Amino acid sequence: MDSTQKLPLDMVYHWEATNADSLYMTQPIGNGQVVEYTWGRAIDEARRMAAYLKSLNLPEKSRIGLISKNCAHWVMTDWAIWLAGHISVPLYPTLNADTVNYILGHAECDVLFVGKLDDWDMMKPGVPDSVRCISYPLSPPNDFETWDDIVAKYPPLEGKPQREPGELATIVYTSGSTGRPKGVMLSFENMAFAAVGGTKTLGVGPNERMLSYLPLAHVFERTFVELGSLYAGFELYFAESLDTFVADLQRAEPTLFLSVPRLWVKFQHGVLQKLPKKKLERLLKVPLLNKVIKKKVLKGLGLSKVKLAGSGSAPLSHDVLDWYRNLGLELLEGYGMSENFAYSHMNKPGRTRTGYVGEALPGVETKISEIGEILVKSPATMMGYYKDEEKTAEAFTEDGFLRTGDKGEIDEMGRLKLTGRIKEIFKTSKGKYIAPAPIENSLMSHDAIEMVCVSGANQTQPHALVVLSEEIRPKSADAAFRAEIEQSFTKLIEDVNKTVDPHEQLAFITVVSDEWSIENSFLTPTLKLKRNVVEDAYQAKVDGWYAQKQKVIWQ
Template sequence: MNYPNIVEKFCEYEKTTPSRLFLAEPVRGVYQHFTWAEAGVQIRSMAAALRSFGYGKDDKIAILSKNCAHWIMADLAIAMAGCVSVPLYPNITADALRDIIVHSESKAIFIGKLDNPDAIRQGVPDSLLQITFPFYPNADCINWNDLVKSHEPLQGVPQLDPFSLACIVYTSGTTGQSKGVMHTYHAMSFAVQSFLDNFPEIKKEIFFSYLPLCHVAERMLVECGTVFTGSTVYFVESLDTFATNLAHTQPTVFLAVPRIWEKMQEGVLKKMPQAKLDRLLKIPLISGLIKKMIRKKLGLGRAQHIFTGASPINPALLQWYAKLGIIIQEAYGMTENVALSHVNKKHSAKFGTVGQPYASVEVRLGKDNEVQVKSPASMLGYYKEPELSAQCFEDGFLKTGDEGSIDAEGYLTITGRIKDQFKTGKGKYITPAPMENTLGAHEYVGQACVVGSGMSSALVLCTLSEQAKAVPVNDVQQELENLLRSLNTQLEHHEQLARMVVCKEEWSIQNGLLTPTLKIKRKNIDQQYAQSYPDWLRAEQIIIFE
């Protein structure tokens, strides 16, 4: 069955709801609004401009920008012109940018909202056509507005082959080199339509865009979700204005990665300690008011569809939010299947699982309990990597690399990444994820990373939460020591953690220790601290402050 593609759906709502708000972007504190009709003029004119440069079928065009209105308009213009989009992470290094542009054979690049544009643009070859977004101009680039003004909008609804290449998505990667995942229009349409079929109550919504649009989850839920339902999307201006922009938007659909949920919890507890919150929630007359107040201040006062994904979330955190009336639906997928695999629904959610498969998804467990899935949303393969692509499939099933278990009702639990397992000198495998999740659930722990390949014993590196930073060091040390001892009593002898090291430097996207979706980059963390492991293992104290 063929589903309408993103261009066809855009043209539908451009025609039927021309005056409805489509995109709202804060620029220096003032919201810039674009209706479906206004966006349509810009998208169609830019598509005409791309064609005038001679670009067409199979030509790759990159997008390098933080989330903004023109990111989505550029993506739609690329599709309308019949080209292939190559979305890039806005915090990419110049060297990595150059590698991807060369590997993808991109012919042009849209450059927009960036923290350090001059440094990143060093990675753009001089021969590449550069088009800059209007709110973030650069004198060395062709201005978006100039091209829009000088080209008549394309007319009609462009016909796109559903099985032609729509985009190449380069994975952020927790280890190793990025790979270019190829997806067709059919795969993307199938994924978003399967999602909407599973959540038929999602109609005309308010979306909030802040996770990188080049990430498949944000692109499918926010960009495609908006276009396929004729909804409205609001953008964040910056990290500093996140809370303000979210509170202003009050979205009806909201997606956050686990680290964001942890940060939002820390913000609540900073203003209202857990003991006080527990006390107030037990008072019937006050409980409802407290829940409503917290939801509104978080910016979730109107949110009916709340999701998490991209990395595992601790069930205790889900339960904490549930007590506030915020039911977070954990979902599971990957770049290679357009994020279409499993999802929890709020009325039947099982915390600790990633839910049940979509009706269109087949799932099985392979060797080492590897989760394998099959659906029309699976990738064509990795760009220019036929052998690697073939290795990812077995009998048509995509091999996810995740270890899991499935209960009698079909709920899937992810127990870790197979490639993250390692052996210490004791000769037995350790799976880090369950330990990291347990430690990360503690109010004093920010993030945790278990290491120890080939060492006499494993140890755990961690960062402190904001709450812990406000507590005397001796108290933190004692609490973490109790936490580590408690965890070790639940582990097999070969799994037990010899030390916990509190890292002085925060792990961030900027220093390369977190991915753009705030997952730990295990390989980078291991490399950064490896030379200190022998000293830490010899130390007398169990809790070590770097």
Template structure:
């Protein structure tokens, strides 16, 4: 049987591995499990319920929930019913949820595990059918447990074609409003077959799901990987139990955003200061014991594929973890290319690069340095946005990534900036902030940074302090930041030299609108708030300014 869609593969797993564990969900510290057969049975019943609620094939159905076993089963049920899924970031505010639900033409929404649904609820249009994941105390007009009791399993699931629209994924939106990226069943299928071969992904591995399933990276690396490789997915119960959950699971595949890798380093250095760690790692027998212990506590003792995703990570941080035998690799993909993209392989990587393209990925770099890609898994476009779709592709059908890139002589791709992030100083020089920010983030005292410079002669760095930085005296922080400026500036062109580091009073968070749900800095919002102060900060005495 030739597999051409995710649902076909899922049903084959149910047939061949009915009693193997598929999903593991912690409730109050205890693990509840579902076999492939049990998950299929619940999903079939929910699919039948969707049809009974006058949601025929082709209906658009949203999922608003943090990652959990029921998120997965809801998505499978939507596939079984022949409907189209609209995943929504669980951290979005009501004012962001409402336009997505309205623009996507959603007719129903699964509402599940959420931290503050009360503040989000008025973002759900009243006419939508609401189905609650009552296992997480989310009770609605229709509830999961009641629906599976009231309905028999759907016998004939939808027979997907490769070119049928299966999901609309709304971008996290570092700039502007989110856009609905359309992907077919075949797009996911082709990406997974390429990834299995290129990355040497193995079957029956343990996975941990905690980054938003509404993001393409988690959707591919966790949901689709579990379906195509018969893997077990465990879910983190909460932020508070995350470290405990990952240590219990010891996943074979793990990826995190750069900010989390920085947090991991912070946690290690709080227990073992850098000087002591350097000493321990210099003693042969002790070094092995220390590395093994740290990897065990991080939950990475058996991880074969470790990735950093979503934003650039500093080479210094990569090398820091490499000393602990934690080999972090990178990739460059986006919602629009379904992550049929560039990857460092565990067996073929170069620090600082995003690796080499999957076979079959056509690539070109424009005169401006923009990477453009074409593959069998590129998006069909933005939902209900023909003009934006036309702008997304060039005349040859290549997708415009917006990333400024270059290959080295061995074929590894390096990202040097983003077209839309470039700014011009008063001297008329264009600055690409991303590489400078990545260098700054090697400093463990820095949590986030944003290099800016419109309206002033030289760029400055706006930074927020990490927990380690906040525990230091003002003088020690200034000394640390001055050392970073002194180390970084000689590696830059003179017009790129950082004139100042400005320490922000408050952190940038999802809640205050300065981070995306995937923890990327919303440059436009940061600039909107602070640009008026750039000239004042630039003229202030000293290299380190406190807001």
């Protein structure tokens, strides 16, 4: 079947007609138990929920909210909202009450699906009493109408409701590292173009398996996992919790695996705790042991069947990339934004270049502006920001290219390198400009570092704030261990300073004792650093650190 002209609902009808009895989704429900959804069952439940939504007589194209961690019901809800003629509005499952309230109000949601959540009590005050809530089987305790009761009561919606290609399908509120989130409007055509281009470029088909665990409210997971499975027809597995993550991975035995830099680093640190880096490198040099060790490490991570591994949402350090590639896992970095449904650039097997996010995907035009900003254009580019014509106008050039806000350069093979954010660049007291991202990438090569923020606006030289990796943090109270870290970090500063221009050389590293997390707003829901929050938290101490004139400072 030619999927190029098919919109998401057309693909739903296709699998319903041709593959109803095949397994589509496997949902863990606790105690090692799972519920399996065939294509037929998933679409039947979505049709029943759509019939219920129709019965509410909501205005045409109403916005319907959805707040849940990833689960089978998330996917079925998206379909049900579309089948009923409405627009889905996903919310991150980690938002605070204020942001929940803002999004539900801004999108004017009358209905909200409440799913699997870790901290519903924190979010609940943000949901107005006027919003009708529907509860999933894995939801926290509540007195809402339940999914199971509704699908038992309503017969399935009949026929094949059609939506227009240019019609608004979903509003994705950006995780936003600053200010209020913006509502990115994506049409059915935007979503279809990205899903078709992505699955074709990766060469994926119905025999793949994926574990869905990065937030489905984010476009990265939505494009390549939800829409990818819908267009290629492969199986989806869900993670139960962080504690069961390795078991969930081993159950799924994914052939495709996507993650974000912070998690790739965590996986690596987990391996190196059991098998130190030098010992691993030594073992990998022994011809007879090489394959056995690689297989054992990847099997321990649950990644032994992976043929395609991807990383996105932020740059990954060269050392981490090379470490995985040395294990036989070719990690392919990609690049995209909410504003183009994560469809922009991707490395291709055999054509990767360390430090580059790859070539433009089919149908994507790229150019670099006079100030070095990456500009992109494709049929996956958003319709605009919901209720914000001014910001929409600012987001595009006169000839219709999307302003990414990222700086970059393109090599002779058309591969794109990100060199920093236009707004992140800061000026030292000497009047020199510094892009922090490349320096941060170099620092992230150190095994002991989990997160880093390079800063230093209006200072003579930049400095780095680092958070130690989870396994190492408890040891940092020990004086001998601290001395070892200080020596290692002093050497790291020397090594990094040799690779940068004089005005970019680091004055010192401050090891911070605080945790940077989503919960305390230091990270976005996709684990990106909120640079302004981090810098504000330590601003009062910075001058004192410079005055100490030490290479490593403990905060």
